[in-house]
Amino acid sequence: MQRAIYNLSVTTVGELGEFPLIERIATAIKRASLAVPTAGGFRLELGIGDDAAAWSLARGVQVNTTDTAIEGVHFTSQTMPWADLGWRVWAANVSDIISMGATPLVGLVTLGLPRSLDVTAIDDLYAGMIEACREYGTLIAGGDIVSSRDTFVTVALMGVSEGNLLRRDVARLGDVVGVSGPLGASEGGLRMLQRGLAFNDALLIAHRHPIPRVAIGKALLDAGVTGAMDISDGLVADLGKLCRASGVGATVDAISVPVAAALQDLFSTEEALLCALGGGEDYEVLFTGPREAVTRAVAVIDGASVIGEIVADTSGRVIVLAANGNELQLRDAGWEHLAI
């Protein structure tokens, strides 16, 4: 079985088989010689190859998230190279940890694989995750591989908080709303690919290789901000979730929303705004808190803006206001995973 790994005639996951595939992945991760994180006094006790992975933390609160990408739902192999998929799914989990004010540490990877998939796709997928591990100082400690009709990748990522947590349920009447950077570029990149528009590098990179900024969480905590979440489903949809969790509503001034500059090259002003309000997966962070705290945060986070305020509305409604003060009517302003 060992020899088969480097047999050039072996091409699919099914031909290679489960155990050689696990060995191949374990070898790739080992070769990457990733640095072991130190936040929280983290120590990896046992990595890939047993019934479970084991680690210890000397201090702090663990922060745990999980995020999945499925072929045909979150990506297609036409618009997303495997290495970028690996990067993106790891980055999506990192973004959740950052937006809790925590430092990402270590994750488990579940792969659902069709037997017909080329094994080099898995090599590329792990190369992308390993690149993200290097960028964020994180480790892959284990996981699971299962046979599946559609390819999917699930990451369960653990981080550590050594201070307060940034939460969704603490927005209060009178708080203001901030966002950490320009929005809409990932959605713009997807629309560009789907419609075969003129090529724009910035949008392509934003879509395939979004870069969550790990410093944002600390900057928000230092500024005294208390509420935050990452924007994965779209600004309006995600602000709505934060509002529902807090039992409040929000208004957003459309004119204040930072629209990614590259969108202007390919889209109308209206469509660019819609990308910024409704497109997810830029992995910027949405935050709320007293005006002074949010203002302090905006001053130190590159690209950040104040975009609105928290209002009394127990239903969690988010109203986007045009420059003239009228409510903008939004179709399609967010990603709803199950709606038919």
Added chain:
Amino acid sequence: MQRAIYNLSVTTVGELGEFPLIERIATAIKRASLAVPTAGGFRLELGIGDDAAAWSLARGVQVNTTDTAIEGVHFTSQTMPWADLGWRVWAANVSDIISMGATPLVGLVTLGLPRSLDVTAIDDLYAGMIEACREYGTLIAGGDIVSSRDTFVTVALMGVSEGNLLRRDVARLGDVVGVSGPLGASEGGLRMLQRGLAFNDALLIAHRHPIPRVAIGKALLDAGVTGAMDISDGLVADLGKLCRASGVGATVDAISVPVAAALQDLFSTEEALLCALGGGEDYEVLFTGPREAVTRAVAVIDGASVIGEIVADTSGRVIVLAANGNELQLRDAGWEHLAI
């Protein structure tokens, strides 16, 4: 949206939508009022509803595993009621934690759901997981829901070890091999259902509702056993994995393998043995160690037996010996997830 949760005309996951479904699940988990575990000084800081779940441990090493069940691969709705599926996937993760010598604590659940799925399936699935949580003193702290062509459930479960870990890579020449209880009943139950054989309650329950025994891990550690893994893919396949991880081989005496008694009602002696050697998902534990340690463990674990010994063979080969000392030739002795 809130009202739609109890609207009788709402029937599918797609009609209900993502956020009401999450609220429905969160409500069911809250209503269950699960006890918070205490091992390792565990404290849940933040449960369902934020970007991530948060918890702290006062002491010990964390043990982390993940396991998935996919419709059409690991189960079909014909042979597996949803509540049993929920129980089984949680139990499979608990079994991995037990076989590390650790105590299960808290997990995240990822659901991949077709839009056409009836929402009562999700109610039943969580009822099964909640029942397992009650049985094992564990919590569901969060997760993720994604749209998917085939239904799947992934659990990432964390436990705590306050002593040594039971590992796969510590089997040594001269060690003996033990197993914690009778094998093959789950496989027998599946064959019964697939072939429409005369109904046998014990086999059905073994297949749908296997019960990992949390006391086994502690008993093995107390006895001085060092090597262990749970049997999820079949005795011979899993012992092979343990042997490969340890750089040894093993012989198993077929006559010593505890075959689940209920198999005799429906199957020939040969097929019953094949179920015991090759059928997975009984969630008994396979263990290795010096003869005195294994003998002590077998004396205190109900149903446990010594079944073989570790031999010199760097390839991880497992040989099953008949009563006459000849090697048994096994077809189909284990579950390989990706082989074509």
